[in-house]
Amino acid sequence: MPTDPPPPPPRINRYLADHGHGSRRSCESLVIEGRVSIDGEVCTSLSRRIADGERVEVDGKACSTAPATVTLLLYKPAGILCTRDDPGGRQTIFDLLPGHLRQLRKLHYAGRLDRDSEGLIVLSNDGDLTQRLTHPGRKVEKEYVVNLAQPFRDADAERLLGGIQIEGGLARATGVERVSKRTVAITLEQGMKRQLRLMLGALGYTVKRLVRVRIGGLEDPGLKPGAWRLLGRRDLSALFGQISV
Secondary structure (H helix, E strand, O other), X not given: OOOOOOOOOOEHHHHHHHOOOOOHHHHHHHHXXXXXXXXXXEOOOOOOEOOOOOOEEEOOEEOOOOOOOOEEEEEEOOOOEXXXXXXXXXXXXXXXXXXXXXXXXXXXXXXXXXXXXXXXXXXXXXXXXXHHHHOHHHOXXXXXXXXXXXXXXOHHHHHHHHOEEEOOEEEOOOEEEEEEOOEEEEEEOOOOOOHHHHHHHHOOOOEEEEEEEEEOOEEOOOOOOOOEEEOOHHHHHHHHOOOOX
């Protein structure tokens, strides 16, 4: 079976954007103004592609050999897919990002939300960070606020904590708190597909709304649906708790 050809090297503006020099539009200005050199020669061509091993400098300073690390927090609205591309043309979480981030290579989400769910999701081009967030051994908590069609029965809290067999295996909650008659806050450390909906469905509940409100120790009640922000070191410390960053 023939294999797909490797992708072409990035154009100069994308290369500069991926290495932390701003948006692709602003990086175009750096090139046009003659502030970029490749292997010691000034480059003013926006069509120039950067091959592996070429030395790129901006204002005489070399670009780092690795792309700038970008980690952001996004509020996924309901109805948006957690995928990079959808064959059906439906809107994805990457469509919510500006172009220079949307095109950033190796930007991945850590811990998907299904289409009908909403709330916080972390995206990063730091592979080690996303691995640590999603590895079962790390047990990073994720808290959800769930609105139900039926009143929540206090006795079912123990059933959720004790474990319920679903399609992906034995699913357990690590925390359950009734917020109101039909609303419950549930904390998970597992990450099975549609886990909460299946657990609650097994107990006879219909989920009307499901919102992820916390990842690790990181919350952002002011972040609106569809909005995002970059995460700094303090955010990452909250995200991982006692895990060093």
